[in-house]
Amino acid sequence: MAKIKQAMWVHGTSVQEEREGYFTSKRRKGFGAVFQTTGTQWFHFAIPTPIIFDNKNSLIEKIFVYYRTTMNAKITAIHVYDGVVKIHSIDNLALNGDHSKKITLNHNTWLMNKQHNDHGGLGISVCVDFGDSTPQGVSSITFCSAGADFIIT
């Protein structure tokens, strides 16, 4: 039986910062959302999720986070949520640079093959370590897009 594949994406401007405060300088531009701060911060994407398609359940095949960093900022963890349930963790990362335009496996694209358990929508949480500010500037991350491939079996 042929698998039906769906790709659901959101633009980076929709990302939400977990702990908001005056310690983060943020701006939303046409190309994405830019955050500058120090220390560690979590960011969250809510991905539109086809839980049921034509009376069939979906399987999460891949997730994507397109981004670019400056200075010391690096992504240290990606956690994937099915509603309230964490279904996948990718920890101990140190990802930086420009990964905003094309797919690069294990840099902005991760294979999942996880059954969606009908708890709710798909959430992608990204932990960023900005490090300290320096005389040259304050580290930044720009979130450009995020999404997921679903397989309907």
Place this chain on the structure above:
Amino acid sequence: MAKVDLSKYLTYIRYQWGSGCFNYALMAVWDILNEINCPNSPNMSLAFAQHLFHRPDRWMSKPWAAFPGYYGTLDGRWHPMPLVQPIKDHPYESNIMKTNWMQTFGNPTEGSMPSIGNWGYDAAQLTREAVNEASNYRMNGTPTKIEISTTKFKEELNKYNPIRLAVGNHVVAIVGYDDSLKRFKFVNDFGDTQYAYVANNPMQGGAFATFTYDEVDSKNSWRGYLEEALIFQIIPPKPVPTARIWVKHNSNRNNINMWLSVEDSPKPKKKIWPPWELTVEHKGGWDAVGGGPENVSHTLNFTVRLPSEFIWPPSPDNRLVLDLYDSDALDSKFSKGGGELVDFRANFGNHIVNCKEILNNHPNSIKFKSNEHKRFYIPE
């Protein structure tokens, strides 16, 4: 010979326009701890602490306290304010220092509270910006009472802990020591002209004076009996975008009016000086507090948070604006008018962007005259 001087972490010298010395000393301690842990942090506002002091009925008793023993903040939270046994001569201070607001709520910064306020009434309530920022400036636990002795004071100062000291009917902050002089240095809260500079005691002058080691060990000083010494532990704040402004006035820094804004922003300019408390205490302070208007600070060197709408970093299409106006409205019979802007820079942690107009003029500062308005930009 060992010595420690934490006063290098304290640029903002306060002037006590009335009662509340314990809060002024607390904020000096807090500023030092912030600057050590997170350089270029904004200076702490007195407003909330003074409000708790002047309106104990808001948290101690009905009808103003809906739940006595708790203080309700604008964000809907109730903060436990357990009443404690007061120490002699310092009844309110004891309660304010040992209750939980510094741990559960935190404290706002200069420039975030109303510029026209009133300690005694509800105008001293917190603004939304103050509520939003306060959690970044919190204490980690209640203050620790320490032994009053030379050995203990030196031990704490060596650990970068300034000491809030109740002495006589007053409270100051111990900020350093020098074994060669056998003296502790403290900062007072009556401006930067209170103490004369003397040749044989280089730790004294301006806002700073000293106690000898013997005075500390005997708990009996020229300023009165040493009653209680407290140290504080902060939760290190995260850096926020700030401006450091250093200005000198020829007679009285309260003549200077300053606003920060983002160029072309439709939002109101952020009034950063004078701070709100000075707009209140004039009415009592001018006459009631010894010294009068001539006995105030000339220098203002302080740090305030940038307007919330400012997006870091400054750039030609995103300029930070400082408006400065010397009203020369105070002190007119003594006033020489005018002054100079020594420094103006924007900071986000260790990233500093200077006002080039000032740098280009270095080593001279930018002069301003009485009743003159000047505007400075970063970048120019």
